[in-house]
Amino acid sequence: MRASPRIVEYELTTLCNFRCIHCYSRAGNKTANELNFNEIKSLMIELREMNVGIFDLIGGEPLLHPRILDILSFGKELGQTLMVNTNGSLATEDMVRKVKKTNPDVLIGVSLDGPDPETNDFIRGRGNFKRAIMGIKNFVKYGFNVTILHVINKKNWWKLEDMIKLAKSLGVNGMYLDRFVPVGRGKLHIADLDIEDGKWSEVVKQILDIVEVYKNEINFYVEESISGGLCPAGITQASIRMDGIVVPCGHFRYNEELYMGNVRKKGFEQIWNSYDPSTLDLFLPKDYKGGCKALYLKDL
Numbered sequence: 001m002r003a004s005p006r007i008v009e010y011e012l013t014t015l016c017n018f019r020c021i022h023c024y025s026r027a028g029n030k031t032a033n034e035l036n037f038n039e040i041k042s043l044m045i046e047l048r049e050m051n052v053g054i055f056d057l058i059g060g061e062p063l064l065h066p067r068i069l070d071i072l073s074f075g076k077e078l079g080q081t082l083m084v085n086t087n088g089s090l091a092t093e094d095m096v097r098k099v100k101k102t103n104p105d106v107l108i109g110v111s112l113d114g115p116d117p118e119t120n121d122f123i124r125g126r127g128n129f130k131r132a133i134m135g136i137k138n139f140v141k142y143g144f145n146v147t148i149l150h151v152i153n154k155k156n157w158w159k160l161e162d163m164i165k166l167a168k169s170l171g172v173n174g175m176y177l178d179r180f181v182p183v184g185r186g187k188l189h190i191a192d193l194d195i196e197d198g199k200w201s202e203v204v205k206q207i208l209d210i211v212e213v214y215k216n217e218i219n220f221y222v223e224e225s226i227s228g229g230l231c232p233a234g235i236t237q238a239s240i241r242m243d244g245i246v247v248p249c250g251h252f253r254y255n256e257e258l259y260m261g262n263v264r265k266k267g268f269e270q271i272w273n274s275y276d277p278s279t280l281d282l283f284l285p286k287d288y289k290g291g292c293k294a295l296y297l298k299d300l
């Protein structure tokens with residue numbers, strides 16, 4: 001039997017009130033065959049029994065899901081560590097109060113892709129910097145553990161120091177840093193967002209230098225794979241699409257040959273334990289040198 005995943009992401013819905021240009025989920029409209037509440041509960045029971053570290057609710061926009069509070073409440077009942085990744089725009093004081101009452105322990109990740117409206121809104125849409133800041137402030141005010149989720153791209157990488165200063169001024173607990181991967185809607189915006197391989201090694205070095213300077217002032221979670229480290233896909237993490245399809249990483253969501261199974265047909269534990277992560281390596285080119293595998297699978 002394999003060790004259970006450290007983190008399982010689950011895409012509650014593809015419904016979203018934003019249309020971010022980098023979005024790998026191509027979120028916007030709801031998908032017809034999304035898992036229902038009973039299916040979600042069965043999945044959560046199974047993950048808890050497997051001792052999965054974090055069940056990370058993503059989307060689309062999780063706060064638009066009609067049963068989000070019931071899901072958070074069920075997670076609390078199970079004693080499962082939950083995380084919600086949100087664009088922050090629907091986190092009004094009233095909503096945040098409800099979340100607090102339902103599950104005060106849920107970890108909150110709010111996406112912000114720049115330290116100013118111009119940079120963030122180029123990616124996330126006009127007016128959405130202000131909306132995300134509102135959400136972050138409300139979550140902080142109600143005492144949640146808040147992490148800013150920041151995706152580095154060609155337009156924002158040189159503003160990281162300002163991002164960190166903003167995060168500190170907002171009083172969040174941490175910053176998660178990942179890099180743009182051209183998948184889904186992001187594929188249409190490669191020219192604007194992608195940092196070519198040659199330049200990336202220079203950029204990542206500068207990013208890690210800045211992280212080193214501020215590491216005692218804020219918690220950083222830097223995706224190891226962005227600097228050539230272990231790619232966690234199918235090894236310590238899995239991602240479940242809104243329709244139940246399990247993939248080693250959300251970036252492989254459109255590649256049938258990389259699907260691990262479907263929780264509507266088999267239990268997650270069976271899918272996970274019968275998966276051999278080295279099968280993913282068969283799809284990698286000979287020049288793979290480590291790091292995020294999605295960047296090497298060109299047809300995503």
Ligand SMILES: C[S@@+](CC[C@H](N)C(=O)[O-])C[C@H]1O[C@@H](n2cnc3c(N)ncnc32)[C@H](O)[C@@H]1O
Nearest residue numbers: 022023024059060085086087111149180181186
């Ligand atoms: C798909 S969103 C869903 C949750 C929520 N709507 C949000 O924006 O945080 C989850 C995370 O994936 C990131 N993301 C979306 N497309 C990406 C891409 N092409 N490359 C890297 N990260 C991406 C988002 O910025 C966000 O932090």
Ligand code: SF4
Nearest residue numbers: 016018020023027060
């Ligand atoms: S990244 Fe998040 S907020 Fe933006 S379109 Fe995708 S799901 Fe919506």
